[in-house]
Amino acid sequence: MPPSPCSLQVNGAANTVQIASNPPHYLQGVDSLASIKRYGCDQEICGEACPAVYWFRVISGGARQCITRADGRRQIVELLLPGDFFGFCARNEYDFSVEAVAEGTRIACYPRQRIEATAERDPALARELRMLAFEAISRSQAQLLIVGRLTATEKVGGFLLAMSGRLSVGPADVVALPISRYDIADYLAISVETVSRSLTELRRRGLIAFTGTRRVRIIDRHSLEDLHGLSMQRRVPSFKPRFAA
Amino acid sequence: MPPSPCSLQVNGAANTVQIASNPPHYLQGVDSLASIKRYGCDQEICGEACPAVYWFRVISGGARQCITRADGRRQIVELLLPGDFFGFCARNEYDFSVEAVAEGTRIACYPRQRIEATAERDPALARELRMLAFEAISRSQAQLLIVGRLTATEKVGGFLLAMSGRLSVGPADVVALPISRYDIADYLAISVETVSRSLTELRRRGLIAFTGTRRVRIIDRHSLEDLHGLSMQRRVPSFKPRFAA
DNA sequence: CGAGTGGTTGAAATCCGTCAAGAATAGTGG
DNA sequence: CCACTATTCTTGACGGATTTCAACCACTCG
Numbered sequence: 321m322p323p324s325p326c327s328l329q330v331n332g333a334a335n336t337v338q339i340a341s342n343p344p345h346y347l348q349g350v351d352s353l354a355s356i357k358r359y360g361c362d363q364e365i366c367g368e369a370c371p372a373v374y375w376f377r378v379i380s381g382g383a384r385q386c387i388t389r390a391d392g393r394r395q396i397v398e399l400l401l402p403g404d405f406f407g408f409c410a411r412n413e414y415d416f417s418v419e420a421v422a423e424g425t426r427i428a429c430y431p432r433q434r435i436e437a438t439a440e441r442d443p444a445l446a447r448e449l450r451m452l453a454f455e456a457i458s459r460s461q462a463q464l465l466i467v468g469r470l471t472a473t474e475k476v477g478g479f480l481l482a483m484s485g486r487l488s489v490g491p492a493d494v495v496a497l498p499i500s501r502y503d504i505a506d507y508l509a510i511s512v513e514t515v516s517r518s519l520t521e522l523r524r525r526g527l528i529a530f531t532g533t534r535r536v537r538i539i540d541r542h543s544l545e546d547l548h549g550l551s552m553q554r555r556v557p558s559f560k561p562r563f564a565a
Numbered sequence: 566m567p568p569s570p571c572s573l574q575v576n577g578a579a580n581t582v583q584i585a586s587n588p589p590h591y592l593q594g595v596d597s598l599a600s601i602k603r604y605g606c607d608q609e610i611c612g613e614a615c616p617a618v619y620w621f622r623v624i625s626g627g628a629r630q631c632i633t634r635a636d637g638r639r640q641i642v643e644l645l646l647p648g649d650f651f652g653f654c655a656r657n658e659y660d661f662s663v664e665a666v667a668e669g670t671r672i673a674c675y676p677r678q679r680i681e682a683t684a685e686r687d688p689a690l691a692r693e694l695r696m697l698a699f700e701a702i703s704r705s706q707a708q709l710l711i712v713g714r715l716t717a718t719e720k721v722g723g724f725l726l727a728m729s730g731r732l733s734v735g736p737a738d739v740v741a742l743p744i745s746r747y748d749i750a751d752y753l754a755i756s757v758e759t760v761s762r763s764l765t766e767l768r769r770r771g772l773i774a775f776t777g778t779r780r781v782r783i784i785d786r787h788s789l790e791d792l793h794g795l796s797m798q799r800r801v802p803s804f805k806p807r808f809a810a
Numbered sequence: 811c812g813a814g815t816g817g818t819t820g821a822a823a824t825c826c827g828t829c830a831a832g833a834a835t836a837g838t839g840g
Numbered sequence: 841c842c843a844c845t846a847t848t849c850t851t852g853a854c855g856g857a858t859t860t861c862a863a864c865c866a867c868t869c870g
Contacts, residue, residue, distance in 0.1 A: 812869105814868085819860100828855080835847080838844085839855095
């Protein structure tokens, strides 16, 4: 878990620095090494095959981490919201690109070399990095199940629930979607039209309501959680009992 | 990259131990802490929600790492072959299960606590662990693109190429598939029947040939690599130019 | 106001999953 | 070594969930 909040002390004085870090987060111990950059909507934060000089953390706004094929097909592999880290890669070049999804997205950029050098001497920092990496593994593997084995409506319903969980600062039942339908589509690996149709379907069934194009109110959370097979379509893709096991 | 090969010396004698580690691999420095276990086909190596006591490495044989939903839908999130590590998780319980896919699969089990304790004092080990984790992130994110955005035939063709790359010890054009059609299906998130049909299709087009049910010869590697859109179906799922970008 | 973009909806096409039945293979025990 | 069986694999027919193609609406912004 992240270390408890602390105010950085510079020059011996008691003034807190701009990287004051309201919510506690990983890598707080090396925040002093990080620089903060601002990005416009759709602006590229790091590009595929670019030298991996930084690790990043979203401070405010959001970003999408994408992998793109030569023919243009794109998959958003991670939706990055405040507090999320990204930029980890095994080689010396990023194998993905990351773009801001909101105007004025602020990103903390940690110089990789220096952080790694620090980690050589600071086991606690090394452990934090490891935890961050392990969490990323869990997330993308969970996403594999979602992308591969859920129906479109299940994907969209689950996405709304996930967003309500991650963005919860208020009643948690009103979700302000941080990305467009196009991005939702590329995140869930379905088409834009299907995203739209699924949302309409959920509204029609009374599980959600719209207070704006990108503002959803979750009305029947329970049914939304039970979407799979129960409330929605009977079909469950590719589950074969395979005899008696 | 993994450290260079070394033969463990026990009791001062010059005899190499069973953990002789022919191909160099990560975590070699702590091989002496690992125990080796043997598993039968389909036998569970670690189960979902079980206490995460070990990290693992496949020595011989193979395994599938799965995430399963309550309703039975399953996704193989990683296909583990000799040299591959697994068992990393952010919490104290595995959020996946792993089962052997071959009779007599041998697994090296590294006690997590002890390895982590060692890593506290050994920055090089910590760096190795980090690299292993980063590679796992890259792999599963790449798999997300495959599962989400490729057609069935592209998936199967790419799978054959990937296997030929990972299993290459011989001519590299004859691939001995390590898993059943069912497992290929759950790995690529398609149905068994579609796996079978795609293989037949590739054979019909002269890109591959069978020397046995689970032995494939790659005949036209180039066409196999160019599958997307070119040699195969014209359709490319969900790529919309989205106006002028 | 018109252009540009995001979002929704409809109709038609299609890929793929399901269901079903065989064929091929592997495993077992006599 | 050969039935005999269980399992894997293949193939066909069919239906359905999604994609594609197309049109339209809403909103923003110059």
